[in-house]
Amino acid sequence: MTAAATTAPLEKGAGPLVALRRNRAVGKLLLLAVAAAILVPLAHSHWASGTWPHALTVDLTEPLGRTTDWVIDNRDSHPLFLYFLGHVSNAIVVSIRAVYLVLLAAGWAGVTAAAGLVAWRVAGPRLGATAVVAFLACGALGMWIPTMQTLALMVVAVLASVILGVLLGLGAGLNDRLFRGLRPVLDTMQVLPAYAYLLPVVLVFGMGVPAAVLATVVYAAPPMARLTALGLRSADGGVMEAVASLGATARQRLFTARLPLARKQILLGLNQTIMMALSMAVIASVIGAAGLGDRVYQALASVDVGAALAAGIPIVLLAVVLDRVTGAAGARIGSHETPSGRGKRDVLAVVVGTAVVALAGRFADRLDWPDSWVVTIATPVNDAVDWMTDHLYTGVPYIGGTADWAAHFTTWILDPVRDGLTWLPWWSVLLIVAALAWLIGTWRTALTAVLAMAAIGVLGVWKPSLDTLSQVLAAVAVTLVLGFAIAVAAARSARVEKTLRPVLDVFQTMPQFVYLIPVVALFGVGRAPAVAAAVVYALPAVVRITTQGLRGVDPAAMEASRSLGATPGQQLRQVQLPLARPALLLAVNQGVVLVLAVVIIGGLVGGGALGYDVVFGLAQGDLATGLVAGAAIVCLGLMLDRVTQPTQRRARNGTEA
């Protein structure tokens, strides 16, 4: 609904093209209306009820309960576990352990030196220095060991994701049928909120590191696969022909031409995989992933924001360093070819440098981070949070306190939206979904969206799903209003954009668990803090995409409008915004997907609905509740993605493919 509201005004002023689109839209709606006129009375006469009819649900409680029992009873005897899953699990444990032992043996000095040297050789002296400072900060915060645990976990998870992703990507890049089959699968995997698939992994592998790594791989492999396939497919036709005419075999063509040409995309894939793996490493602490995420999670239990922040900052630092270094590597490949021999020299420099520093640390008996070098930030942070909640919670003159706003937000916005959605007859919800998805996409996206929504009904969680949906819609609305406002400011002024960048970085990579307590302290328990957390998390992406879109508007068009005497306001409304429409739609889409991901975590602060059910399922080992709620979230995500998926993105993907 929000999507339609924001796109409608943008369509004005683009002339006859829009008129044509309008007509097509009217046609679609008419067709839908005819279908509805036939189907709705039928459905209504059979199952006349407001909510999803009971006759159309399937109860999975019993089979899922039986599955749980079967797995637990057979885990130590059935061949499937003994000869396959057990080995998978062992392999993960052994490889993480190996990496962890290497990191410990290198000591803090060795690891820091290695990080600095690698960053320097790949991305220049400035990033090298940044990396060193970042690692020293992790130690200074007293988080050295957890940081190494997270790093070991990340190395293995990213490696596995890259191998899986490249294999899938190679297949899809070389084979058309596989590409067509894989694309919707990868599309879907990227829409799913990570929290939803923790439960099945836990059931099979039990709590702990192997389950966490596998969940991370499932989450992080798709971008690698997608970008590898994209890179292989977009190889320059001329070059390929030239290589073929030189008589190269298929394999030679792949290794000498196609893969090198796709290097840039593959590196971009690596970058995204690393970022997703890192964010998942935190969420996976819920199922016992150890490391930094676990520290954040444990701090949450004792309501200690300061301690949570002390563990959250290293995660942010790791993310920033890894992002910049892989990003710089990608940029370097684009700009100039590395002369042969340089690569070898770099590797040698890194290895020798690291070894020297590590040995020096060992002889100085400074292998472990010295306790006396730890700075505790917990107390001042907690004092700050206390002050904030003491003074802002309620009774601020004129504007009221945050608790009052939250109560108003709940009663004036969340409640009416939820009541409205649950009041709508179920078939009309399906119709609205179909209409929105069809107007903005193709009949295929509309069909997917409707089927996803129907699946929610069949699973028997219609009501909680609509509750979650109401929270998502409210959060997206707030995110878009704030995001567009900030983005307009950032697009106007380079200085605003520059100051904004680190802030956005932090909010995007800070584990959501860190700000759960402050939002409760400010907004009280309920759906309002869940919405607030979601807004904080989704805002950076929306601001980024929108700013980029506004900046990317053709300067000639801007210049022309200025010379015609348009005021800045007119310029924005009549030139910039309409021209940046694809970016705005993408921002809406991303906003929806990200908000949904956090609304689940909102289950931890009283958000209720599906999020609570997933958390409940995880906490009680109740597969039936957790898995059904997880599946419903997946369907909701799918539906929302398709309803807001801009046609442009689809078309662009198509031409690139």
Added chain:
Amino acid sequence: MRTRKLLTAVAGAGLLTVVTGCGAADMTEQASPFANAQGARTVTLSVQSWVGAQANVAVAQYLLEHELGYRVDTVQVDEVPAWDALSQGRVDAIMEDWGHPEQEQRYVKDKKTIVNGGDLGVTGHIGWFVPTYFAKQHPDVTDYKNLDKYADRMKTAESGGKGQLLDGSPSYVTNDKALVDNLKLDYQVVFSGSEAAQITQIKQFAKQKKPFLTYWYQPQWLFKKVPMTEVKLPAYKEGCDADPKKVACAYPKTPLQKYLNADFAEGGGKAAALLKNFRWTTEDQNEVSLLIADRKLTPEQAAKKWVDAHRSTWEAWLPR
């Protein structure tokens, strides 16, 4: 051509190792990859999300590390999954269990992968509580029969026109939804989703001296900061909570138990002996909890403080 031969050889060798070499991989024998690093003997303890459980673990960890020379890993796991992790050997001990008959039957009696590690010495009790400042003004609120009179004052934006009964983490044992239905109370159960959220909310209410009704439990450090009075529910009788749908009685008093992984209990040496001997009082636990949760000491600092002051208590736990 050469690469292909090489590939075949490698694949063949790999297959051979899988078939003959490793054989069966036991899913029940899997420690954490971070355990026993650098030759240290490691014990892995599971920490549940409430602070009392953190206090047990903190003191056990401190003694294991400083008195017996172990290295201790802690993992935060919810109660039911912790049982599963314990049976698989991913954690060695649960220091505080509030009673999970189903899991006990499955793992202790049937599969024998977990053994009881004895009483913790602390008795747990769940109940409904109102703040003492409110109970003093309105003494009759402490009987469930009079709760409806005050429903209006316990309203929040989340409770939909009824009074709010604040409930905690999804991992906790609770019959509150059934209780509200069966006692026909004009209340709505609002799940705060985590203990952290619940404590934060209670503190905010207390700061404003607002009335509230909450699910809460003893022993708990928060009572020292926000004094609360229990609301009387129909008395608990053996078996009155057998059918989760028909429950209409109070919660029982539970002597909290420790559980150890069976292999660890047998071969865990001094560490296992210490954990079996670990037994302290509600006051002890609250002392440490308060240091962690309110004074914001790290669990290690809090444990050190307690250990320094109660030498005679813990010296009896040390294995001889």
